[in-house]
Amino acid sequence: MGVSHRKEKEKEIRRNDIIDAAEEVFFSKGYEAATMDDVAKKAEFSKRTVYVYFNSKEQLHFEIMVRGYRLMIERIETSLAKQQDMNALEKIKRIGLTLYQFNIDFPDYFDAIMSYENSEKDFDEGVTDQSKEECYALGESLFGYLRSTLEEGIKEGSLRSNIDIISTAIIIWSFTLGLFNTLAKKKNYFENYHQKYSEDLINEGLSMMMKMVEKTNGGNENEEKE
Secondary structure, three states, rough: OOOOHHHHHHHHHHHHHHHHHHHHHHHHHHOOOOOHHHHHHHHOOOOHHHHHOOOOOHHHHHHHHHHHHHHHHHHHHHHHOOOOOOHHHHHHHHHHHHHHHHHHHHHHHHHHHHHHHHOHHHHHOOHHHHHHHHHHHHHHHHHHHHHHHHHHHHHHHOOOOOHHHHHHHHHHHHHHHHHHHHHHHHHHHHHHHHOHHHHHHHHHHHHHHHHHHHHOOOOHHHHOOO
């Protein structure tokens, strides 16, 4: 290993150590309450060293979201690969259930991603274009699974051919995340007052959503247009 290669390797190790420290701090204290001083202390580096690698707390947040996106995409790919004989409707539901399970297994990553999805962090100062572009690319990759599945459903005849694919994908994505958010906030209320449990409501919600785009036997698609 040459000197330059070794130095690059050491820089990458330090960079990952800082992201690891930021994860611990952000996940334990909360993103808003955490500071770069906290990250430097956890990483056992000087604050100046941390700023050599990351110019803001916001940039570190993007790096954590990148990790979360990669893990989420891996989960979806694995889930879909297990049952390759699914039709489009089943695949869309499987994607929704996989996202829900990811939320259960990795709530901190999920919250980090959702805080980005529901805000204007694209326009934060102090975030490099490279960090933003990587998040965009991974987010589009995730969105691409939904979009391509809708296209597949139209071709195979399980979905209505008159739907707008992009609009439908955005609505399904928004509906799913909104349902997750509601169940997370009102879980105890629904269980205690209505005896309704999150997993059942997720399944019911996704099934209802699928009926909106499903091609019905003998239906006239022209009549379904608004």
